[in-house]
Amino acid sequence: MSLVNNLPAHILLVHFVIVLVPLTALALVVGAIWPTAAQRMGIVLPVLALVTLASVPLTTQAGEWLEHHVDSDALVRRHTELGDGLLPWAGGLFVVAVLVWWAVRRSTTSGTSPSTRRIAAPVRIAAVVLSLVVSAGAVVDVYRIGDSGARAAWHDGFSKTATGGDKDAD
Helix, strand or coil, X not given: CCEECCEEHHHHHHHHHHHHHHHHHHXXXXXXXXXXXXXXXXXXXXXXXXXXXXXXXXXXXXXXXXXXXXXXXXXXXXXXXXXXXXXXXXXXXXXXXXXXXXXHHHHHHHCCCHHXXXXXXXXXXXXHHHHHHHHHHHHHHHHHHHHHHHHHHHCCCCCCCCCCCCCCCC
C-alpha cells in the first residue's frame, strides 16, 4: 500500500500506530497490575496487541515507499532509522499481552490453592515488571519516532510569522 486517496499511505497509517501503541501499552500494564481488569478484557488484550503489531510493519513499509519519493536529508534518514526499531517493541507488547492473558485465564480455571498462589505471585510480579518495561520502551520509541518524523516533515515547511492568510474577526 503506497497511496490512499492520492495521499502517501504512511501519513495516514502512522496515526493508527500513534494511537494503538500507547493504548495497548496502557491496557497491558493495567491488566498485569490488576488481574480482574485483564479477566474482563479477556481475549481483547492479545487481539489489540496483535492489531498493534500488524500495524507497525504496514506503516513502516508505507514509510519506506515515501522515503523513496521525498528528498533525502539527515532528518528523513534519522526518522527512517528510528522507525525500523519499533517492530521489536510491538512484538514485545504482543508476547507479554498473550502471557498476561494466558496467566489470568489459567489462574481462573485452576483454582486458588495455596501452592497455586505461591507460583502465581512470582509470575504476576514478572508480568508486571515485563509489562512496565516493554510498555515504557514502546511508548518512548513511538514518541521519538513521531518527533523525528515531524521534524523531517516540517523543518522548513512553515513560517514563524503569520503570512496574512485567515484572520480572526474582531
